[in-house]
Amino acid sequence: MSGRSTFYVTTPIYYVNDVPHIGHAYTTLACDVLARFMRLDGRDVHFLTGTDEHGQKIETAAAAAGLAPQAYADKVSQSFRDLLGTMNYSPDNFIRTTEKRHYAACQALWEKLVAAGDIYLGKYAGWYSVRDETYFAEGETEVGPDKKRRAISTGAEVEWVEEPSYFFKLSAWSERLLALYEKNPRFIGPDSRRNEVMSFVRGGLQDLSVSRTSFSWGVPVPGDPKHIMYVWLDALTNYITECGYPDTGNPNWKYWPADLHMVGKDIIRFHCVFWPAFLMSAGLEPPKRVFAHGWWTIEGQRMSKSLGNGINPAELVNAYGLDPVRYFLLREVPFGNDGDFSRRALIGRLNADLANAYGNLCQRSLSIIAKSCGEQVPPKGAITDADTALLDRARRLLAIVRAELEEQSFHKALTSIWEVIADANRYVDAQAPWALAKTDPVRRDTVMWVLAETIRRVTLLVQPFMPDSTAKILDQLAIPADARTFAAFDRELESGTTLPKPQGVFPRFVEPAAAAD
RNA sequence: GGGCCCGUAGUUCAGUGGUUAGAACGAGCCGCUCAUAACGGUUAUGUCGCAGGUUCGAAUCCUGCCGGGCCUACCA
Incomplete structure (x- = not known):
């Protein structure tokens, strides 16, 4: 193939006990934007x-x-697959843990852990609720006035149960994990999570039960098929199944180690503690980075099944449009923090940032070009300091956005881009091309060229966030398909290119009730 | 209980020792008229949670208090 540097980014694989909601959409969206950006930037991406x-x-x-x-799994899995189209995600593959190749990968990994001496047979003991068919940690139970111990969350009686189980010697890995974190400060992001994980590991690790005998839906343990592998060992392995494991000659093996596992903050331990320990035990490299994002509350309330306030992404997209939703989710909240999802905030972003600032900049600029510049890219005449200032800010944007996305700072990347959009709107007012039309049409043409060129640069960079809308804008600038990657970032607009009739891309959102007034 | 973090304009946040504490959104006023009644300029608002302390000087460091959040492992 080529020497292009690889970029392997993963979402968690979603557990099929729940239908997709905005939280799933968010995680995958972040990965999608990174994957699209890296592809445009010339990387060999696997998402x-x-x-x-x-x-x-x-x-x-x-x-x-x-x-x-x-x-059952087929059915729910399909609903996650449907989300890909709804949200316009661009994964290179959709993996399922029920695939044959995945069983093979899990069992091969297991055998490596056994060979490394990190697996032993012991007993798993804990407070088991027959009614809930599940174990509870000591702290999740309490002894009532009748001296009976119950699960706090369900109120069901629990009893002390022991079952045979294989264990992974996680306790032996504390030092090596800490060394990994120390040596690779970027291994966990954001920093607050890194501190959390490190203090957890410093507190000492217990061996991990990695098999169960109480059910059968899972990957059998090699040589002892009464045992089913612990679901997390099974689930995490998907990341290397995809790369062909255990066949390191597989063409996809070039993607390992992953550049980034994107996860929600709830599953950071599995990815930052268990997973690298499993991998290192098996003689494999740990991933380069794990980033944990925050949670969304909905109109100030925690998202929960019981409140029934989970948001179906498809409904959101129907109401507000796909790209505004994609933009809002990554712009509204510093990535890594928790955030609140509210209709008001979404509409605010849609109207202020998209319709008024970006959309209107395009529309007002392209309208002038269409009406006064003969429907083609106007000639670029003598460039003034004001022109250079704006063009330079747009030119510098690629390096800025690249650096921000390297840290998963989506909101900062967008803020930087929108600063240039604001600059461009100021430039229009300062240059007043409608006045120049009467006094100096040659200068007017140059001003319009500068604007079109600025919109081109900005729009190239917005592509990963809002692929459909930006495609329309680039169409209106007659940018050929092969000039839409970052390799063409410095390929300036050619004067004289015929342009199609401009059309608004981000309409203002007006409340249906208000529209009737 | 232990650990970590946060509390700054109406709202969301930036600012981690140094002149009159900033930005965006929202609000008022003015301007422009190319544009999606969009855009630009401008004004206003803050006992920087509270109380002490260190310092020539603290939103910024220390202590205590009040308020809020997260972590404290094997459902995923």
């Missing part, structure tokens, strides 16, 4: 998402639905 389909919960849920586990 993976998929579903996690094993475990007792699925076995139970399937039985309740009167379906075989596989049939």
